[in-house]
Amino acid sequence: MFVLYFIIGLFATTLGAIAGLGGGVIIKPLLDFFGHYDLSTIGILSAATVFSMATVSLIKMRKMDVTIDKMNSALIAGGSILGGFIGKAVFNYFVMSLGISKGIGIFQSILLAILLLLIFIYFKYKHVIRRYTVTNRAVILSIGILLGLLSSFLGIGGGPLNVAILSLLFSMDAKNAACNSIFIIFFSQLSALVLAGVTTEIGNYDLSMLPYMIIGGIVGGLIGTHFVHKITNKQVEKIFNIAILAILFINIYNIFAY
Template identity: 85%
Template structure:
């Protein structure tokens, strides 16, 4: 079990740091698939693992020739923190207050599968679509709010949503979108962990596997970031698309398994 959860953390965050997925979008459906933990515990495991990956990735990126759009990414991150608080509050209301964890699991898997399908289609045909360069600060903040709301509610950290939005609305190439996505994920996962610590009793969760997943997340961040500057935009985009397709099928399976 310890080795399994270490490998999940390592694999998810290695892919996540390379393609900007973060890792939560992989960890959440995979842990759903194994069924060892409830949705709330999975959220804590995922957030802590992805946050550890994002921390080491950002430290390594400082020494790399990577273009971070710090102003716009910071605005998106600020909006996503606020949206994340509301998304988590809505999630807690349904899972904890109403006690409909199973129904929420089904809904999360269906909604995530639909979003992943849309993202996959966008990246497959983006060459034929118009892309934008949004500069209005209020709109950027609002975009971050929606991303944070969805990501927190789904418990995925926002990776694929961030990358798609940064590509479509800010005309970023695959490498820059991936790196800016990690920057946003760092703040969104930090806020998710702070919110969990303030609003819930951490002692109620079974976090026995957390240290092993965090170690996997740290190694995944180190390994993944070391590959980023060696890969071309096309290679990163291909990794992103393959990962999205695999996660999509896992979510479809989870819908039926629920």
């Protein structure tokens, strides 16, 4: 089974590093599909894998000709951390306090499917959709809080939401949106891991597959960032759209499987 989880980590984070998806949006539905772990364990496996990918990707990006808008991305990241705490608190309340894990799993899959469909439609028709350049810091922070809340509650790391928002509200091209998304994901997943370590007893989770997924995440980050340097914006966007469609269909299957 460790080979399967290594491949999941590798595949998800390679695509995540190329297209700014992060990987959690792929890992979460796939682990739901296989059904080996509960939602809380999946959240930790996903966050640790994506964080390892984001770390090596950011190190490699320092030598690339991409622009990270550190001010705006840092504001979004800060908001994402705050929103992440709120989203995780809401998730824990429903799953641990009320014990409706199955109901939350169904709701997560439905909400994620709707968001992915909207993102796919946006990128398909973005040439006729007006894009903006938001500069108000309070608005940017608020955007980060909303992104963090949704991403944490859904357990996806925020990748596709980040990319769509960076494109729509900050007029970034596909490659720069992907790289800035990785920057945001690094901080959001770090906070998710810290929060999990502080608020839960890690020993209660079955994390036997975690080392293999982290190794997959590191390798995926190296491979994905290598390819980002060599491909065009159009190719990045195409990979993003194909990945979104694939994840959408997995989520639709998971809704019926639940």
